[in-house]
Amino acid sequence: MPVEMVDTNILIYAHDRSQRHRQRQAAELLDRLWETNAGLLSIQVLQEFYVNVTTKVTHPLSPGNARKILEIYSAWPIVSPTAQDVINATILAKRYKISFWDAMILTAAESGGASILWSEDLNPGQKYKNVQVRNPFAESPEG
Numbered sequence: 001m002p003v004e005m006v007d008t009n010i011l012i013y014a015h016d017r018s019q020r021h022r023q024r025q026a027a028e029l030l031d032r033l034w035e036t037n038a039g040l041l042s043i044q045v046l047q048e049f050y051v052n053v054t055t056k057v058t059h060p061l062s063p064g065n066a067r068k069i070l071e072i073y074s075a076w077p078i079v080s081p082t083a084q085d086v087i088n089a090t091i092l093a094k095r096y097k098i099s100f101w102d103a104m105i106l107t108a109a110e111s112g113g114a115s116i117l118w119s120e121d122l123n124p125g126q127k128y129k130n131v132q133v134r135n136p137f138a139e140s141p142e143g
Helices: 008-015 020-036 043-055 063-073 083-096 100-111
Strands: 003-006 039-042 114-118 131-134
Touching (some): 043 100, 083 100
């Protein structure tokens, strides 16, 4: 079973009540990843998720509820960046002309052995080294 990493926006949509259609799609994807044990996250994704769902969404979660969600997702494999990952992300950012933060997400996906990164922030279908970006809102989670 291939490993699939989830970007911050997918986690946010799964818990953001203001975007019901995307919430359902994101939740279905996350459910599939739970069932297949294929999910992967990074420290960056968890950090961004917490800040955004407690401060930036239309209906923010309480810090306690957001923390409970973090505790649940901490059961997934989590990629913690190394200094070399930061260096690799700078190279990836320059090579593909993407933001450093997007490059860090892609670097984490590759470090964690993911072949797919679920995100709406990057070009769906594009392959960055060994990681292909897929947008769950542009296709069914099954592909």
